[in-house]
Amino acid sequence: MGTALVTGASAGLGLEFAWQLATARHDVVLVARDEGRLTRLAGQLEAAAGVRAEVLPADLTxxxxxxxxxxxxxxxxxxxGLLVNNAGLGLNQGFVDGDxxxxxxxxxxxxxxxxxxxxxxxxAMTARGRGAILNVGSVAGLTATGTYAAHKAWVRVFTEALARELKGTGVTATVVAPGFTHTEFHERGRIDTGHYPAAAWLDAEDVVAAALADVRRGAVLSTPSLRYKAVSALLRVAPRSAVRAFGGYRRPLEDAPATDA
Known part of the structure; x- marks a missing residue:
């Protein structure tokens, strides 16, 4: 694929995407708000992997x-040749009384x-006849746990529609839908995760490796781990009244930093 562009590359899954793509000998374009953090990362990637790492600071809002x-x-x-739409944030608030x-x-x-x-x-990719788009969704997109779930539901349906439109062009579209993953995401969103069992958590390295493998084989839907494949299947067939009863907003962490992209 040559060059990959990763949004939200300074932390979390975006950081892991940048490392795995660079070590697979892809040049990378790193996009996030924190130019200093991106510049340090670019230097590390170039030194460790021998690839070109381009820094593109941007506020994607x-x-x-x-x-x-x-x-x-x-x-x-x-x-x-590969776009990874990864940037995201968590809002630990209700909608009616939220900001x-x-x-x-x-x-x-x-x-x-x-x-x-x-x-x-x-x-650009269809004009060249090759390329791939990877959008980071979430298993939350199958739930009814607030506007984050609604956004990720949109990402899933949008990617499926895009994949259908791109069929036969040499360009693919994939949406990866991980579950709870060990990154900075929940801390930055001030979300209390202490009540979730250890078995619910995935490693960022495994999530990214599975997503990139699914991109390489042209899969449209990527759900890392058997446990979340089972959860997703259950959410798809469960009555929506039962799905609505599941989940909700959690108490914010008192001393956590503000939400970041």
Whole structure:
């Protein structure tokens, strides 16, 4: 695939995607807000893997910044062969009494940005006759646990529709739907996870390896781990009244840092 562009590359699954792609000899374009963190990562990737790591700082809730990333995806110079739409955030609040500005920011990041960048990548890739788009969804997209679940449900359906439209073009679209994964995501979202059993957690390394393997074989739906395949199957067949009764918002961690993308 040559060059891969990863959003949210400074932490969590995005960081792991960057490392696995670089060690597989792909050049990478690293996108996130924290330029200093991206620059340090780029230096580490270049030294360890011998690849080119390009830093593209951007706030993906800002339309102008999103347009700059879209322009990079359309560029014929070091063309991007794999887009990983990974950037996301968790909101530990109810909708009715929550901060609507925070809700708008989450919607921009996890819905609009995915759409705009996928459009740019798909246009450039189909013109070349090859490429892949990987969107990071969540098993939460099969639940009814707030607007995060709604955003991830949109990502899943959007990716399936995109995959259908891209059939026969040489370009693929995949959505990976992990469950609880050991990253900074929950801490940054101030989400208390202490009540979840150890068996519920996945390792970021395994999630990313499974997602990239599914991209290579052209799969549309990727669900890492047998346990979450079983959970997903159950959620698909369960009565929606039962699904709605599952889950909910958790107490924020008192001393955790603010939510970040």
């Amino acid at each position: 800002d339309h102008a910044d999103v347009a700059r990333v879209a322009d990079r995806l359309r560029s014929d110079e070091r063309p991007v 609507v500005a925070a809700e708008e920011r989450a919607l921009e990041l996890m819905v609009r940005t995915v759409m705009v960048l996928s459009h740019a990548a798909a246009g």
